[in-house]
Amino acid sequence: MKTKSLEGSRRSTKIVTYAALIIGSVIMIFPFLWMILTSLKTQTESIQVPPTIFPKELIFSNFTDAINSLPFVNMYVNTILMIVFRVIFAVVFSSMAGYAFAKLNFKGKNILFGIVLMQMMLPSQIFIIPQYQMVAKLGMANSIAALVFPGIVSAFGTFFLRQAYLGIPNEIAEAAYLDGCNQWQAFYKVMAPLTTSSVAALTVFTAVFAYSDLMWPLVVNSDLNMMTLSSGLATLRGQFSTNFPVLMAGSLLAMLPMVILYLFFQKQFIEGIAMTGGK
Amino acid sequence: MNKKMSKAASSEQRWGWFMVAPTIIGLLVLNVWPFIQTIWASFCEHLGFGHYRFIGLDNYINMFQNADFWKATGNTLLFVVLTVPVGIFLSLLVAVMLNAKVKFKGGFRTIFFLPMVCAPAAVTMVWRWIFNADYGVLNQIFGTHVKWITDPNVALISCAVVAIWSAIGYDAVLLLSGLQNISKSYYEAASIDGAGKIKQFFSITLPMVSPTLFVTMIMRLMASLKVYDLIYMMVEETNPALTNVQSLIYLFYRESFVAGSRGSGSAIAVWTVLLIGIATVFQFWGQKKWVNYEV
Numbered sequence: 001m002k003t004k005s006l007e008g009s010r011r012s013t014k015i016v017t018y019a020a021l022i023i024g025s026v027i028m029i030f031p032f033l034w035m036i037l038t039s040l041k042t043q044t045e046s047i048q049v050p051p052t053i054f055p056k057e058l059i060f061s062n063f064t065d066a067i068n069s070l071p072f073v074n075m076y077v078n079t080i081l082m083i084v085f086r087v088i089f090a091v092v093f094s095s096m097a098g099y100a101f102a103k104l105n106f107k108g109k110n111i112l113f114g115i116v117l118m119q120m121m122l123p124s125q126i127f128i129i130p131q132y133q134m135v136a137k138l139g140m141a142n143s144i145a146a147l148v149f150p151g152i153v154s155a156f157g158t159f160f161l162r163q164a165y166l167g168i169p170n171e172i173a174e175a176a177y178l179d180g181c182n183q184w185q186a187f188y189k190v191m192a193p194l195t196t197s198s199v200a201a202l203t204v205f206t207a208v209f210a211y212s213d214l215m216w217p218l219v220v221n222s223d224l225n226m227m228t229l230s231s232g233l234a235t236l237r238g239q240f241s242t243n244f245p246v247l248m249a250g251s252l253l254a255m256l257p258m259v260i261l262y263l264f265f266q267k268q269f270i271e272g273i274a275m276t277g278g279k
Numbered sequence: 280m281n282k283k284m285s286k287a288a289s290s291e292q293r294w295g296w297f298m299v300a301p302t303i304i305g306l307l308v309l310n311v312w313p314f315i316q317t318i319w320a321s322f323c324e325h326l327g328f329g330h331y332r333f334i335g336l337d338n339y340i341n342m343f344q345n346a347d348f349w350k351a352t353g354n355t356l357l358f359v360v361l362t363v364p365v366g367i368f369l370s371l372l373v374a375v376m377l378n379a380k381v382k383f384k385g386g387f388r389t390i391f392f393l394p395m396v397c398a399p400a401a402v403t404m405v406w407r408w409i410f411n412a413d414y415g416v417l418n419q420i421f422g423t424h425v426k427w428i429t430d431p432n433v434a435l436i437s438c439a440v441v442a443i444w445s446a447i448g449y450d451a452v453l454l455l456s457g458l459q460n461i462s463k464s465y466y467e468a469a470s471i472d473g474a475g476k477i478k479q480f481f482s483i484t485l486p487m488v489s490p491t492l493f494v495t496m497i498m499r500l501m502a503s504l505k506v507y508d509l510i511y512m513m514v515e516e517t518n519p520a521l522t523n524v525q526s527l528i529y530l531f532y533r534e535s536f537v538a539g540s541r542g543s544g545s546a547i548a549v550w551t552v553l554l555i556g557i558a559t560v561f562q563f564w565g566q567k568k569w570v571n572y573e574v
Contacts, residue, residue: 024387251401262393
């Protein structure tokens with residue numbers, strides 16, 4: 001009798017759990033679904049009362065309208081280049097510094113690491129006006145270099161990869177020295193390859209945050225042709241303030257590449273972000 | 280022998296400096312120097328083209344007398360109060376459910392995490408559409424006519440809803456990794472002792488996950504104090520609800536880059552940093568009362 005009621009309560013917890021997860025998932029998915037459905041409607045249909053759920057006929061002109069009013073090809077290229085350069089810089093420089101901070105002894109190490117920590121604690125907006133002034137002074141505004149500029153070094157990446165190198169036993173580097181490696185070879189050939197999962201996590205983290213960043217690209221690249229997907233969308237919002245099907249089409253176009261990457265590499269994305277969590 | 284050691288040590292020292300050089304030089308140029316400049320600029324008037332004139336505390340005096348500034352500070356704090364507790368609670372709920380034996384765990388995780396890989400600029404666009412007063416689906420479903428993003432009393436709540444929706448999956452994934460570290464044997468022992476699921480949650484799960492919960496909360500708190508992009512995309516500058524919604528960083532952006540008053544903009548940035556600092560100190564001070572590091 002007792003086991004039966006226990007089983008019953010276990011089953012009801014299970015039902016509640018599934019119900020909650022499914023309701024939650026619907027809430028999470030609905031905005032995306034609504035975005036897709038709206039992007040395929042005419043403007044007249046989109047503001048019809050009561051609203052239709054599925055478009056009466058599939059209209060693709062909203063996508064061409066969005067592409068015609070914003071240089072999407074440029075925006076894709078700018079965003080991709082910004083991400084690629086930021087990732088390369090973050091990975092290379094942070095690996096070097098992370099290794100040195102974790103495994104080498106040198107004078108001033110603690111003070112220098114203090115600078116890294118300081119940057120991590122402060123919100124990026126405190127740096128943004130002087131950074132913008134530097135870009136302007138160097139004549140770099142409206143360029144890929146300007147988009148990459150604040151991401152040339154990554155304090156977070158340094159901190160994160162230092163943790164990764166701290167997790168590798170010193171004996172491995174010492175064995176490399178005995179084999180005749182110098183410091184650089186021990187780092188490059190032996191230690192760095194052992195941090196690939198952390199480097200992958202840093203790559204995902206850097207890419208997602210660069211892609212989402214809005215204020216810096218808005219400030220530094222005002223030329224429509226040099227905008228990123230995020231800052232370009234902000235412009236589209238002003239142009240088509242009431243034509244929601246076009247706005248939805250534009251947003252979909254901006255989201256699609258990252259969402260597709262995510263669906264293919266979801267494990268790397270989620271684990272990468274979970275690993276870097278805390279920033 | 281001794282000499283050889285010191286030679287090795289000095290080589291190590293040179294390599295150390297060489298390997299941190301790019302990062303340190305970059306940080307000095309891109310962060311340390313700008314930090315000093317921003318603090319200096321907060322005591323200056325911007326004359327245009329990057330030229331500044333020292334004016335003492337005027338920016339701060341003006342700022343503290345400005346109603347919009349206090350409103351923005353209040354909005355930011357209210358945004359924190361609206362998003363952090365509810366967001367963390369819901370994330371913990373999702374994490375606990377995903378930690379149970381459920382089918383399609385990976386699928387649910389993928390769905391909840393999805394907003395994280397979408398630029399805020401793109402997802403807020405669809406929320407603007409859902410919240411639209413005249414044709415938005417939310418008002419259509421409920422037969423209401425709430426001005427979700429133009430009513431000064433409602434707009435901040437709408438923004439908070441979007442913020443929670445966006446962050447839930449991310450926070451849940453962080454919390455889930457904390458939950459997975461809890462050994463099953465604790466629960467088995469508790470079951471034998473006859474402790475129910477709810478009792479188990481409060482006496483095992485919550486204390487054991489509290490360090491992760493603390494990190495997640497700090498992170499969410501900092502992100503909420505710095506909120507900008509979401510509110511910027513939801514509430515454009517011509518929106519009548521603007522002053523009731525704009526966060527400190529939004530005000531900072533408008534002051535520095537729209538109005539071009541970089542001196543007073545810098546003062547807002549310094550104020551925001553102070554606020555974040557105070558909030559962090561409070562959190563670390565408060566954690567002793569509830570975070571359990573015994574395990």
